[in-house]
Amino acid sequence: MRRSSAYPLLIVEDNDEDFEILEWALQKLSINTPTLRCKDGDEALDLLYQRGKYSDVQQYPRPAIILLDLNLTLMDGHEVLSHIKRDDTLKMIPVIVWTTSSDPKDIEICFQEGANSYILKPMTVEKLLEAVEMLNHYWFGVVMLPDNAGT
Template identity: 50%
Template sequence: MNAGSEAPILLVEDSEEDVELIKWAFRKVNILVPMIRCSDGNEALDYLYHREEFSDPSSFPRPSLILLDLDLVSVDGFEVLQEIKKSEDLRMIPIVIWTTFSDAQYVTETMLQGASSYILKPMNINHLLAVVKTLKLYWFDCGILPKTLPDYL
């Protein structure tokens, strides 16, 4: 696999069950990039802006890709997306929406705000593996992800 960088994937997901399924699927399709998990929008923004317990940038590297659930408590995924895309230092990080929201309005809204892709969470194991294989093929085998930011600016 050509990961393209040591920068991690940031998974912003509040469901423990979904986190375990995603991690399992990533292992099954041999995605070897480290994964950092934030369980809500506030934690994700703290991580990205190196606030609170994430204040040491060398210990908490910028991600090369963000998988973002929209249905989060406190700060939802829409707000996280807006905050990232208005930041000079963060806006180049590709964001893949990973959610159960299937309404076309959500797809349109997130794409207008700068999301790179929109994926509905698969509802069975076979579909999950197929989706994660496709994600791997595009983002890690074909696409080029930023290694670190703001080095690319």
């Protein structure tokens, strides 16, 4: 077993502003977890399979946790989640859906596809900081992952 903070957080987010706000919150809270960003589902899968420009395992280790937006261009978040959770080499990586959709169908489908959590993107700075702090405390402070979750 290992602590999830030993490996990076992968943020799959196509919206630059949403990503910058999330990065700001991580810095504001002095959360030192390394982060990687992919702007679409295809890029995320390239990183997870360590292929193409992500073949340098030292520079791009498999993440401990994936923060996944549902509303991505090209391959959407549902497709990415489904692909990850169907693959024996990836399914151990926890996937947290981070989205603006409160549609009960989206929530149900994500959990059916294997999501580990579903979080609505907060609409205020205070709520964002609170959510990021809780996410950090739980996933990078409390949770223990199996050794092969990020390898």
